[in-house]
Amino acid sequence: MKYFIWPLFILFLSTSCFAQRVTFNRGGISVKNYYQQVPYEFINGRIYLTVEFNGVRRRFLFDTGAPTQITNTLFSELKPQLINQTEITDAAGNKTSLDIVSLPEFKLHGLVFKDIPALVANSELYGCIGIDGVIGSNAMRNSIIQFVQHSKVMIITDDQSKIKLNNNNPTALITGEPQSYPFFILHLSGKKTLKVGFDTGTNNFLRLSGKDASKLAKSGVFEKLAVGYGASRRSLLGLQSPDSLSRLKMLPMAINGCIFDHVMTETAKSNNSRIGTRLLDYGTVTLDFVNHLFYFEPLKLSNDMQERTWPMKPVIEQGKLVVGVVWESLKGKLDVGDQILAIDGKSCETMDLCKWVNGESEEVMKGNTAILKVRNSQGKIGEVLLNRE
Template identity: 35%
Template structure:
């Protein structure tokens, strides 16, 4: 379901819901026919916020294709949601939480009403940072065609492909699971290899992969190891991931349909759920045809080089403090994991608010070098000079 880039990656990516007994969340839907709705969204640092109407009143929801519909506790009564069964949700770090699975009588997007949609009654505390009462996910969208245009900040919801001028455009298969119609695609790598990834608008990054994906692809020689590190960089619905080894990889070939990406860089996590995030929308329009199981990516250009310079360590967040979250090999002589970051280029960070970090652009965005004041475990302050550089 999510990842929020600070430079720090705060994540709640790809929430999956399972009942204690086998139960699909693909229940309910709309009886509307020949519908076409343009739904505007607010972009908060890569998070897509839409209005959903219940009983004639609009409420803010996160738009998240990497999760089922979720509703918060205070919204359960408002929506007259009815308990169906006990279950659990699993977040980006594959940590699970017990929940009650509910049936929501009615949710309206634009003028299209969806009835009896199943939703876990569960919303992490930091969703308050976006002022939302829930999220709209793949199990509600499964009977529609969804097109997302990030330039216009519009989501189109329809059952009429002709309205989207898709005829003649190249598509690739859209793979849907049987639990919540979670949408997945295969991207093509070098040496006739591929990789299956969930398309997750709840993650504002470009790519996330678990360490076991890296292990499985080693023999195919489709990536290059740029750096090794250690630390934690993702916050899921159940909290911060545990410190683990990290690997920074680059994929020289990474094709989405007929669009060729080069030098796609990603840092692994131990057990996260593989996915491609909303950053893909920076490069073109995405259409998820749930009805015909097709994925379209209409890019602004057919070849894109994503190679970029990297920092020697990444900030993290713990207990209202900005900390050293991940240390790469080139940062080992500069900082120690967990040290508090007090100041960056004259901006103090003695105490930080998670919502501020989530909703603002990455702290180091736009910088090529920085002076960072860190505080050691013994209370000693020191200034560290660091700069970005290309890794080979």
């Protein structure tokens, strides 16, 4: 059930500061003319790196949609200098204030990074995926990053001549404050365009913000398939608040000349639309922060992304599997918050969030139909037949 039910680990910064203007665009790699091949783990659409602090190897998530972060536990161990504080909004729309520290030094397979600003953040998700922090886009803002997915290697250099590039169709790479989040232009049907982030913190293909969906509603670039209500996205601070959602099917769109047809997407309660790590399944991505260029070298020039989707999305809440989102075809049959007791006869009365995050979600509802045994808010138990649409 890959790409069906997922908590998202996007950690997007909202720039509101208590003391002074916040920037994470400081520090960097300590030498010039560098080239390093860095192996990574790719698990459930997430990229993991081995980072060394004071001779101790740590597991970090690599997230271009976020600034660098360390957990409270690592902060207590390293005791880095506190330099600021900021308000943040995570990808689920939740808000809080966090400390910002300066990391004096860490190593990534021979590359030495110095004086990198980082948020001090904690999340139950971090414990689930076993990380001590996040390497964000701010740490890579002076480098060229190439993702070679077939060999699970990330090339990091500051010299474009040292990597293989398809120079036929690069597009502008747009970055800025406060963290150098990389954006590029997605070409939509009818010569329309959309500025999207390349976000390795999300494991889907395209996530369209509600704001962008509204702007494009009359442009003819997508077909609206369904409306729904609920919440299925979990980020740094927890599950998002329930809201109205739309499920869309995009007309043909292009990334650096490569065509993607029938892309399915759902609107998100976030500031920006984004392309996630699923793009890596279709070719090699290069983020050239040095020359401000985005490259995509596809495995093939045209891709049909047609897929069938479920009219319901479950989420984990307080140790239970519950209905997170209900799409219109199930209206009146299921409600947001109904507890899912069993799927196709397999009990789901208790559900561990960490197991769900780490792959158990892909082991259920693999076919085109499923029978859910549910308990509603009045305690009534019944069964509902689901069909992929």
